[in-house]
Amino acid sequence: MKKNIISVSMILFLLITFGCSKDGNDLMNFNKKEKYIIKVLYESESSFFTNYGSLLSANYPNIEFEVIPFPNTSNLASSEEVQLAYDKIIDEKQPDILFLFPEQLERYGNLGQLYNLDRIITQDNFDIDNMLPAITDYIRSIGSGELYGLTPNFYGMAVYYNKDLFDNYQIPYPTDTMSWKELMSLAQRFSPNSTSSYGIQFGSNNNTLFQLALNIGSNNNLKYLDVQNKKININTSGWKNVFEFVLAAYQTNSIYQSTEKDQLKPGMTYQDHLLANPFITKEVAMTIEGHYFMNDLKLVEELNPESAPNWDIVTLPSTDNVFSSEDSIWIQYVLAINSKSTNTQAAWEIIKYINSEEFTRVTLKSTLNNSLPTRRDSLSDEQHNLDAFYKLKINPYVSKKSLNISSDFFELFNSFASSKINEVYQENISLDEGLASIEQKGQELLSDNLLNK
Numbered sequence: 001m002k003k004n005i006i007s008v009s010m011i012l013f014l015l016i017t018f019g020c021s022k023d024g025n026d027l028m029n030f031n032k033k034e035k036y037i038i039k040v041l042y043e044s045e046s047s048f049f050t051n052y053g054s055l056l057s058a059n060y061p062n063i064e065f066e067v068i069p070f071p072n073t074s075n076l077a078s079s080e081e082v083q084l085a086y087d088k089i090i091d092e093k094q095p096d097i098l099f100l101f102p103e104q105l106e107r108y109g110n111l112g113q114l115y116n117l118d119r120i121i122t123q124d125n126f127d128i129d130n131m132l133p134a135i136t137d138y139i140r141s142i143g144s145g146e147l148y149g150l151t152p153n154f155y156g157m158a159v160y161y162n163k164d165l166f167d168n169y170q171i172p173y174p175t176d177t178m179s180w181k182e183l184m185s186l187a188q189r190f191s192p193n194s195t196s197s198y199g200i201q202f203g204s205n206n207n208t209l210f211q212l213a214l215n216i217g218s219n220n221n222l223k224y225l226d227v228q229n230k231k232i233n234i235n236t237s238g239w240k241n242v243f244e245f246v247l248a249a250y251q252t253n254s255i256y257q258s259t260e261k262d263q264l265k266p267g268m269t270y271q272d273h274l275l276a277n278p279f280i281t282k283e284v285a286m287t288i289e290g291h292y293f294m295n296d297l298k299l300v301e302e303l304n305p306e307s308a309p310n311w312d313i314v315t316l317p318s319t320d321n322v323f324s325s326e327d328s329i330w331i332q333y334v335l336a337i338n339s340k341s342t343n344t345q346a347a348w349e350i351i352k353y354i355n356s357e358e359f360t361r362v363t364l365k366s367t368l369n370n371s372l373p374t375r376r377d378s379l380s381d382e383q384h385n386l387d388a389f390y391k392l393k394i395n396p397y398v399s400k401k402s403l404n405i406s407s408d409f410f411e412l413f414n415s416f417a418s419s420k421i422n423e424v425y426q427e428n429i430s431l432d433e434g435l436a437s438i439e440q441k442g443q444e445l446l447s448d449n450l451l452n453k
Contacts, residue, residue: 029345032062036346039066041095055362056350063346068093083107096341097350099333103400105149106142108336114148115337120348121147131355131374134393139334141396149334150355153371156291156329156389158313159183165285169195173312174286176391180216180317183286184245188254190285199254201278201287207258209425210418213239213246219328221319224442227405230450232442234417235435243421243431250425256284271303280307288316291372291389315388322393329394332371409449413442 042048045067049057053065071085086104090113100108108114121128128136128150135154140147159174166173171189178186187199202212214224217239224234249255256278264273274280274296279287287293294313301308316328335354337347353359360378373379376390417438424434 030349031345032060034062036063036343037066038063038097038343038346038350039068039093039095041068041070041090041093041098041100043099044069051363052354055359056353059353060346060349063350068095090338094338094340096338096343096347098336098338100149100336102139102142102331102334102397105139105334105336106397106399109143109146109148113339114143115339115341115344116143117147117150117337117348117351124348124352126352127357130357130377132376132390134329134390135331135374138331138394138397142334149336150351151331151334151374152355152360153373154329154331155371157288157316158291158388159286159316160279160289160293160297160311160313161286162279162282162284162309163312164310165190165195165197165282171285174314176315176385176388178314178317179319180220180242181245183317184249184254187286188249188252191253193253195285197282198256198278198284199249199286201256201284203288208414208418208421209246209250210421211414212255213243213421214414214417216246216317217242219316219318225446230446232439232446234442235432235439240431240435243424243435247425247431271299274300275304275307280309282309292370294384295370312384313388314385315391318392322395329389329392404450405446406449409445412445412449416441416445 040048048065048067053067056063056065068089071082071089073082073085077085083104090098090108098104098108098114105114120126131150132154135151136147139149139151142148161174163173169189171186174183174186183200189195190197190199192198217224220238220242222236222238222242224232224239226233261276262278264270277296278284279289280297280300297308297311318328335351337344337351341347355374357375357378360373360375364373364378372389376387379386420429420434420438423429424431429437
């Protein structure tokens with residue numbers, strides 16, 4: 001009996017030892033003299049080598065990269081058909097490293113097809129602390145607490161403002177983490193009649209009064225669609241408050257509304273179009289734009305220094321310093337390791353390097369030029385408040401699997417709601433009547449477009 005106990009104990013010890021070695025220690029035994037072939041799932045071979053591969057090959061001459069392009073699916077393919085195409089190519093090709101969208105990271109993480117990076121990050125003393133916590137926390141929320149990937153960059157929005165216009169009219173500058181109501185009140189201190197400029201310009205995603213109010217409400221943690229209970233809730237005091245201050249800003253002519261002159265016309269260069277931007281021409285005091293707009297402003301300074309605005313940025317308005325809308329701060333690809341990979345050591349070495357300070361610094365002027373590095377220390381600009389992109393957090397990832405609603409619903413709902421809010425703006429109906437009508441019609445449309453009734 002004692003002999004059997006010893007044998008079982010020994011077997012358990014060997015199993016545990018082997019398991020720990022495979023899950024952790026083997027990953028740190030990368031040998032720069034050993035030859036590896038690493039298969040990477042990415043957009044295309046050319047884009048991979050442009051963005052990553054050339055530098056990686058120079059640093060790791062012992063690694064050969066085999067790029068597996070994303071599946072080529074029709075624009076008319078459903079999300080289910082696209083996902084099946086990804087499943088097929090991953091199952092057949094078994095890439096070692098996968099560049100995944102958040103929804104795919106959730107899917108393959110739940111299926112056990114991705115390697116959990118927590119242990120190796122600890123064992124390898126990888127510097128994750130200097131990566132933006134908001135991003136790593138968000139990625140961890142995709143994996144329900146497990147960290148299945150890393151990303152070296154992200155995308156964000158901010159409020160750009162013309163300091164000279166504010167100074168000329170002795171209006172206080174916007175500040176970080178203002179509320180939306182405070183920002184809209186500040187915008188109302190400008191109008192073409194009193195200051196020769198509008199208060200604020202919004203991007204193309206806010207091209208109607210309704211859509212703007214909808215996005216602002218989302219950032220105030222308001223939900224008009226209750227997926228779990230299959231209900232529309234927009235006729236509420238919270239939503240009414242948002243629509244009231246958005247309507248007030250429209251009624252005082254403080255919001256710049258795009259016209260045909262703002263469109264890129266045949267024969268116009270990008271530079272011509274940029275120099276006609278209402279923020280550049282000082283027609284608006286503030287504009288909400290992405291981080292990439294900083295590159296445009298620097299280009300204007302080179303093309304026509306006299307017309308370049310004296311600008312700075314502040315965070316988008318938020319609730320408790322948290323962005324609840326993925327339109328405010330978002331990620332594209334997350335780099336993950338296939339749990340079936342036989343080259344986990346080399347795969348981790350590559351992901352570790354792509355997310356390192358060195359890689360960020362080297363590529364900041366090229367491949368990462370149109371994104372923001374998750375390592376804040378890599379950016380240097382003492383003239384502008386770049387911390388505006390790094391101050392706020394993101395709400396945890398919300399799975400879209402439970403959203404069993406036809407895409408037709410959103411188009412129909414937005415069209416009807418926009419027309420009703422326009423009636424409110426034209427004072428043909430009251431706001432209470434408009435919201436009640438939107439909620440009633442929205443409920444009908446939702447019932448008609450549920451996929452699993």
